[in-house]
Amino acid sequence: MRFFKGMKGKDAAASQCTSNDFQDLFKKFEASKDFLTFQFPDEDGYTISYFNSLVNAQQVHEQVLAVLSTHQKKPLQQLKGDITMEDIKETKDIKVIQRLILSGSIMIQYKTGDETCLLIPCALDVKRKTSIPESEYTVAGPKEAFVESLDTNLNLIRNRLPIPDLQAKEFRVGSISQTRLVVLYIDGIVNQQIVDTVTQRIGDIEYDTIVDISFVGQMITDNRNSMFPQLIDTERPDHLASVLSEGKIGIMLDGSPHALVGPNTIISFFSSFEDYFQIWNLGTSFRLIRLFAVLFSIFSSPLYVAVITYHYQVIPTNLLPLLISSRGVIPFPPILEAIVLEGTIELLREAAVRLPAKVGSTIGIVGGIVIGTAAVEAGFVSNVLLMLVALAALASFTMPIYQISNTIRLIRFPFLLAAQLYGLFGLALCSAFILCHLLKLKSLGSPYMEPLYPMRFDDFKDSLIRLPFSKQIKRPRFLRTENPIRIKKKAETQNTQSDIDE
Amino acid sequence: MKVKMLLIALGCFFLTACGVEKQILEDILIAEIVGYDDVGDNKIKGTVVVSVPQPGKEGNIKKEVYEAVSHDVKAARQQENAETPFPVVGGRLTVIFYGDILARKGLNDYVDTYRRDPIVGRDLYLAIVHGKAEDLVKMETKLIKTPGVQVNELIKQNIRTNLPQVDLHTYLYACHGKGIDPTLPLMEVADGRIRIKGIALFKKDKYIDKYIPYEDGFLYKVLNENFKLGSYEIKWSDKNSTDISNIKSRVHYDITSANQDPKVRIDVKIKASLLEVQGYDLSKPVDVNKIEAKAERILGKKLDEMVTMFQENNIDPIALGDFAKSKTRNFNRKHWEKEYPHMPIDVNLDIELVQTGIVE
Structure with a gap:
């Protein structure tokens, strides 16, 4: 950031065209090929100038030029009434002129070189239609997503x-x-x-x-x-x-x-908006599953490394022969094995994002079948770890918000390192470190770990669990809203009465 | 400043990391069973089974046995390392066997190292071998499981019906506790199989060379704890016998005037189902009552004999002394110990047959 602060003065001078001189501005505009300026309807008519690329040509023809050609030449003040468009400005403020022309207005001068001019907004809107949400797609619920406009x-x-x-x-x-x-x-x-x-x-x-x-x-x-x-x-x-x-x-x-x-709060990153489209008990269960998935995703491969490297005692008896036989042929220590495999998964993920959708499906085949199977057959990685890493990757895909899934992807690596250095103790140490960081974090001044810390029981109604709408009487406390009551009347206690008297 | 702190912290991490001992799974030999025998001359022989899974193939497990003779347990382990490609580690020991000759001399010296070692779990089983522990350890197991798992499961399975709790923790509690003596399972090799012969009785850490036969293990367990499984065969006569299967058994001790003239009453209630019977018609209620009365008589006599045997040998495996201490103010242990061999101990047995199976 400091770099840009230093550049500030020079930057502003270069970019913010604050030329007081109308002619200077005009010259700058004319340097561009798409800036048009011409007399209309004839040599003695108004001077009309605009950026060809910014205005809606149809609107210019039908609502501006058509009017100008049918009426006699009048002062700008009167012309303003003839053109049936909103928000027409008459000004000589150079800054306003610059801004409006650059956002797609037509400039009309009484004669060339006049400083006062009429600005008619005629912007061409190139925009995409609203489409289906892609990164936050839900099966139920509305299918509209924001667009660029x-x-x-x-x-x-x-x-x-x-x-x-x-x-x-x-x-x-x-x-x-x-x-x-x-x-x-x-x-x-x-x-x-x-x-x-x-x-x-x-x-x-x-x-x-x-x-x-x-x-x-x-x-x-x-x-x-x-x-x-x-x-x-x-x-x-x-x-x-x-x-x-x-x-x-x-x-x-x-x-x-x-x-x-x-x-x-951190929990809102794990709650999909779809939770609200389902009945509350289902919504709660899925939210808890997602939370479990996060923990699994972060801890599975570090736990593997810690246990295989330091704590053979905790492996269940029935799993022991299986683990030893799958580990036996691998030339790397567990940490390298895990890093190789996690790295591969990251590569696959990164490649799948970069590739166009049509080629993307090949990545799945290459990654899943060729690399996965071959790596095990070649004795590079053990199939137990392969399964764990694949499951962890799968679990991290359950994150409803893209940003947090990236975080979870990456946060495993410090845990892996800690597991290699100190085993389970290292994992605990690393968790404590991350937890401290989370406790210190704030989001626009509100505690990030709320309602877990500070503990606020009221806010549990829509955090780890989601209670039915009838229980959501108050707005979340951490927002410190001016009007904390959401439902005015006390919601009717269940439907105890039947709708029709029998 | 922050950078400096970070560097120091990282330095600690990396420097001390070199000191942490790694035990990567495939670079160690995991001991499953250890057996110790007396070889005279104050020396013991340690035999350890290490199962070596074959890399690449699941379930293909080879067994490797290493032996060493030495004065103590740790030294024996050291000597074993002379023959092994990787260090032998004891963190997953499931059973430790002691030969009966060694057990007669007292086990404390040979259990002690396992007691102190934090790597060893408290849930590992101890057992006495009738004969040489070595023979049992070297046995080829028939099932496709590692030997440790097999013996472990054998004991665990029997703890539900015929054996008392016999893990290291319980043993240590009983051995070092006052007014209580430990018991351990007695194993033997019979017909090429590992078999539980009975419950070995101890006076503190010394095996007294007496044991409760396997069949009567149920009775011992009934005296000792509340439990819900197991069955017992009652012999009416030479020909006829019946099998009662325990649904729920409750035991209650009642000790009066422990400091003067101690009297002990043991109430045992068994709710049992009767599934196999010879010579009786179960569809008549009178018959069921008769069976109950008869079973009470036969089993009660057996229980009395068992308690008398404990008193004769001056051992207290059912922890009456421990119980008396917990119920008596200013408990006089010396007096109790003096009185114990000849104090009256009544066993009241109450059997209730609640199920007779499907009739008609």
């Missing part, structure tokens, strides 16, 4: 939360890119302190081009060096809408099909 995304959220209290604070980030960034929250529910924190942190962002929300996420997060993500990256509008009403805040960036959600 901020306005579409806001539309998705506003449709779900039709209240005036849903507020969107807009910022511009990036000294070159000037990307639009929106902080979403529900006023009257959200803790204002969180909004202030986020506002301040966004204000502190110093970077030239921000192209994705993950940049913002890394810049405003509490601990920028932690492997554990503190802000959830979601592509589901339903997810965002539901956490907004819980009292969290969302951050969206133009050009990024994801939204950031915060503050979070």
Whole structure:
């Protein structure tokens, strides 16, 4: 970060075209081939200029040029009334002109060289239609995902939360890119302190081009060096809408099909939004299975290394001959064996992500059959470890949020090392270290390990377990919401009365 | 500062790591059974079985036996290492056998090292061998399991029905406790098989050369603890016999005036099912009552004999002294020990036959 701070002065001068001179700006524009400027309807007509690549040609023809050609030449003030488009600006502020032209407005001058001009927004929106969520796909529930256009995304959220209290604070980030960034929250529910924190942190962002929300996420997060993500990256509008009403805040960036959600606890990274689509007892069970999967995924191969290297005593009697016979032919010590195999899995995973989908399926075959079987046959790795590592990889895929699954992928390696150095004691040591780190972490100022530490029984209703909706009377306590009550009336106690009198 | 701290911490990690002893699974020989015999001249002979699974093939296990003669257990282990490709480690020992001659001299010296060693589990079994432990250790097992597993399972299976708890922990408790004496299973080699001959009786750590036969193990267990399995064959006459199968047995000790004139009453209640019977018609309730009364008479006599035998040998395997101490204020141990061989001990047996199987 220091590097960029040093560059700040020079950077700003170069990028932020603050030329006071209208002519200078015009010259800069004209240097680009896609900047058009011409007289219309005839030689004595208005001077019209715009970026060909930024405007919607159809709109220009039908709603601007058609009007200009049918009317007589009038001063700009009167022309404004003739053109049936909203948000037309008449200005001579050079900064406004620059910004609006660069965002797809048409500039109309009374005659060439005039400093006052009319700016008609005619932006060409190139955007993808909303599609099915890919990284957070759920079988049940809505199938809409955010797209790259901020306005579409806001539309998705506003449709779900039709209240005036849903507020969107807009910022511009990036000294070159000037990307639009929106902080979403529900006023009257959200803790204002969180909004202030986020506002301040966004204000502190110093970077030239921000192209994705993950940049913002890394810049405003509490601990920028932690492997554990503190802000959830979601592509589901339903997810965002539901956490907004819980009292969290969302951050969206133009050009990024994801939204950031915060503050979070570590457990929210293990809970899929699908848990809420199922009956609570099923949802709870699956959530617990997922938590178990995390532990298994982190500890299985380090435990193998620790036990095989130091603690032969703990191996069950019936497993002992099996383990010895599979270990017997392997020339490496257990740690190398484990690192080779874990490394292979990481390679496969990395390769599968990089390859196009059509070729991707070959990776499965190469990895699973060729490498797996051959490695065992060649006596490079034992089949027990192969199974453990494959299971651990499988378990790590159950993570509903992509960021945390990356963390779990990588966090095994320090554990492996610790297991090699000190056996089970090393594992305990490493766990203590990670646990200390987790206890210290904060997400937008809220404790990361809540409700486990600080222990808050109220918040268990939607953490490790998920209780039915009728029990979710209060909003999570760690959010310190202004209005902690979620369900006003006490929910009717079960359906004790039958709906129809018999 | 932080970097310095990190470097120091890492330095500790890496430097001390060199000092931790590794025992990689395939680079050690895991001892499964050890046998110790007296070879005279104050020396013992240790025999250890190490099962060596063949790499690559599952279930293909070879057995390797190493022997050494020395004055003590640890030295014997040292000598064994002279013949073995890898160090022999004792962390997975399942059974330790002692020859009966050695056991008569007292086991303390030879159990002690296992008592202290933190690597050795507390759940390993001790057993006495009728004859030489060496022969038993060297036996080829018939089932495709490692010898350690087989003997271990043999004892474990019998603990449910005929043997008292015999692991190292229980032995040490009984051996060092006051008013209690240990018992261990007595094994023998018969017809090429390992067999449990009975329950060997001890006075502290010394084998008194007397044992309860395997068949009567059930009776001993009934006297000793509450349990739910096992069966016993009652002989009515030379021809007729019946088999009662225990559903639930409860034992209760009642000790009065332990410090003056001790009296002991042992109440035993057995709920049993009767599945095999000769010479009686089970469909009539009168018959069942008759069988009950008769069984009580026969078994009660046996139990009395057993208790009298304990008193005659001045041993206390059912821990009456221990129990008396826990129930008596200012317990006078010396007085108790003096009185024990001739104090009256009544055994009240109550058998209830609750099931007679499917009738008609």
